[in-house]
Amino acid sequence: MITGPNGPTSTRGVVHMFPGQGDFSLTPLLRVLPRVPSLARALAEVFGEADTVAAEFGVAPIGPRLAAPPALGTGGSALGAVGPVLSTSGLAGESPGTVQLALFGVSVAVHRALEADGLRADRILAVSFGEIPALTAAGCCPIADGARLACRLGQLLTGAGGGMTLVGAAERRARRLLAEAGPGAGSVVVACVNHGAETVLSGSLAGLAEVESLAGRQGVAVQRLRLPFMSHHPALAREAGAFAHYARRLRLEPPRRPVYSVVAGRSYQRDTDLPRALSACLVRAFSLPAVLGPALAGASLVVEAGTGRTLTTSVRLATPHIGALAPVFDGEWPVPLPRPRPPCDPPGREDTRPRRTVTDARRSTTGERDS
Structure with missing residues (x-):
């Protein structure tokens, strides 16, 4: 464990x-x-x-x-x-x-x-x-x-060239944006679906800008990724x-x-x-x-x-x-703090006792509590 x-x-x-x-x-x-x-x-x-x-x-x-x-x-x-x-x-x-x-x-x-x-x-x-x-x-x-x-x-x-934009919407909503954006966004495609409320688009910078503008007018959150190129295209x-x-x-x-x-x-x-x-x-x-x-x-x-x-x-x-x-x-490294093994443990025996994490140790010395 x-x-x-x-x-x-x-x-x-x-x-x-x-x-x-x-x-x-x-x-x-x-x-x-x-x-x-x-x-x-x-x-x-x-x-x-x-x-x-x-x-x-x-x-x-x-x-x-x-x-x-x-x-x-x-x-x-x-x-x-x-x-x-x-x-x-x-x-x-x-x-x-x-x-x-x-x-x-x-x-x-x-x-x-x-x-x-x-x-x-x-x-x-x-x-x-x-x-x-x-x-x-x-x-x-x-x-x-x-x-x-x-x-x-x-x-x-x-x-x-090109770029990628994160859309705060499901894939179906993102595809509707592409359809409504018109021919200027014809180079833009759905590249990745992260989950039910997050989709990534890929394409030319001009096409992405057109989709982003439409999304803004419709209240859909968008964010251009910090990548100077498109991918999954x-x-x-x-x-x-x-x-x-x-x-x-x-x-x-x-x-x-x-x-x-x-x-x-x-x-x-x-x-x-x-x-x-x-x-x-x-x-x-x-x-x-x-x-x-x-x-x-x-x-x-x-x-x-x-x-x-x-x-x-x-x-x-x-x-x-x-x-x-x-x-x-x-910032939560999920591993046990090192501690010496008992000298009597036989070789290969697995220690299944719960161990403290780095975070647990820090909390015990600072008085920090989970909210």
């Missing part, structure tokens, strides 16, 4: 979710990192390998800019403790592929840190760009090749072909643990054409509510291996019977 914010949870049936590019910010990472030494170690390890290929794409290494001396009282390294604080907006102004390299490395590091602290993933759920770190975590390729895929994808998408067929061609230059092995692709709507098998599957994420739309049931069948706990909580929110709405956590975004 492991103790999370909502009480004891079984560690069997654990799923790690790897998000796409639309929900990536370094701010939550900066906040939680000083309290989670395992995450600081994982970041150093992952970027120590990922940065070895950064120069191939004209990208400045990420790891050295994350490294900092140990912060007093934290027991670990503090991201951004010295020097300028990194941000995704700052990275977006650098060479194409920089943000993608950062997202790739952070996602793999969060996954590794969770596993180092006892939350091993029995299954992996991959969403869009998240397929690259997910397949890397599943043993399909070394970290250096995963970093290559991330950087190359960033280069291809940066030249594609059929117009990206050329970029998808180029990405598949590049991926075939690398040696991608079958996954060593189950990986469920939200875009493909199924688990990847030993004979899956992984380069083709990865490229499909550029052109194919997806609906999270439609796939979460089979993707999470038998799961007891789902943990987001990223810095946001969009996936966690979708899981909580679609499958409320399954525990779902966004440990970096929420």
